[in-house]
Amino acid sequence: MNILIVENSIIPFKHYGGTQRVIWYLGKELYKLGHKVTYLVKKGSKCDFGKIIFINNDKELYEQIPNYIDIVHFNNQPADLYKIDKPYIITMHGNLNNNNSLDYNTVFVSKNHAERYNSNSFVYNGLDWNDYSKPNFNKKNCYHFLGKASWGVKNLKGSIQIIKGLENNKLLVLGGKRFSERVLKMGPAYFLSTKVDFKGMVGGKEKENYLNMSKGLIFPVLWHEPFGLAIIESLFYGCPVFGTPYGSLPELINNEVGFLSTKKKEIKNRIKDTGLFNNKYCHEYALENFNSKNMAKKYLEKYSVVLNGEKLNLNKPELKNIQNQKYLKFE
Known part of the structure; x- marks a missing residue:
């Protein structure tokens, strides 16, 4: 399978690098499992196990997806998502605090994270x-x-x-x-x-x-x-x-x-x-x-669902409860 991982940052990660760290290890494990990995990331990135394409800010994102790609793995929801003609999933790594609907093929990073958006679609992060x-x-x-x-x-x-x-x-x-x-x-x-x-x-x-x-x-x-x-x-x-x-x-x-x-x-x-x-x-x-091999296998299950023409969520995920207080209770 040819997998494109999209993230608007530089890889490999430096210092802490939360999302960069996760997608680096995901790609590495997918490669070990026999898949071909391409990253669409910021200029300055490099990778010894996959292909790198630099994001061109003068072009729309959908124009930068190669024809050979089987599935696209976004790490945030692109503005021109409706123009994407390839199967895709979107991992949501953070929190929103509004009632905006998310895409049907959104994946969250924990069970609680998913449940707060009326979803049961999640994959735990893993590290190598x-x-x-x-x-x-x-x-x-x-x-x-x-x-x-x-x-x-x-x-x-x-x-x-x-x-x-x-x-x-x-x-x-x-x-x-x-x-x-x-x-x-x-x-x-x-x-x-x-x-x-x-x-x-x-x-x-x-x-x-x-x-x-x-x-x-x-x-x-x-x-x-x-x-x-x-x-x-x-x-x-x-x-x-x-x-x-x-x-x-x-x-x-x-x-x-x-x-x-x-x-x-x-x-x-x-x-x-x-x-x-x-x-x-x-x-x-x-x-x-919480190892990256487990994570990669779980994402392959998500890819399979989408490649079969199904959606990861029956309804568009949407936050159930807006948080009105700045901070949660701690006394």
Whole structure:
């Protein structure tokens, strides 16, 4: 099968690279399974297992799809979708907060993500764990935050509040600018704390080294997290996840690999019992359930449905509930 993966970014990924990381590993696994992969991506991209076509902003997207392609895999919904004459699917990676209808062939990245849009069409993200260094299960006295520090829904402030209630521990802040505007707005009490160590935007071996030092991910998000690569990367390194029960978290985090609550005090108390979690089990759980081979096989099932002339959703997905509050509950 000739598969075209479309994403308006540069591959391979640099630093964190959420969607870029996912589509890179998806294409790599599809290639290993015997398919031909072409990427339609930004100039500057390169790939050693598939063909690269650079997006031409002076042409409409449908004009840039080669004739030899069997199916197109978009990673956002293009404006000229109605002009596409090839079978296609669209992976929705993020959240919307409006009643706009999505395309029939939309795929979400978790069960909860799909259900919030009246859909049951989803594929979990997966990573190629062979590209990651070996986990260290002898943890030190630190935890980590992994995400865009300046993004309020990721709740860095809540993570800091939690760590400040724990003795003899500190928080490694991985993601975003080293000194973001949001961090500055927290005030000196947060910004200058010796319990918080801002590492800035890190990737590759540097990020892996920090995850290998950590005893757990503190992840009290204030929105319905669609999936969360930070979750599965942390689990791979034997880190249990302590967060809020929003979005995909309850389906990704069971009692053996983490703890979820809307209350800071309950999360603090559970973190004090981090030793009750089996680091090796957390690693094996991520390895087995969230790998890129599983992801590729699930997407091939979606491709097959569309190539057979069927739709992935009986009705156009549409968000069931508009979120009126800026942030979800956390106290």
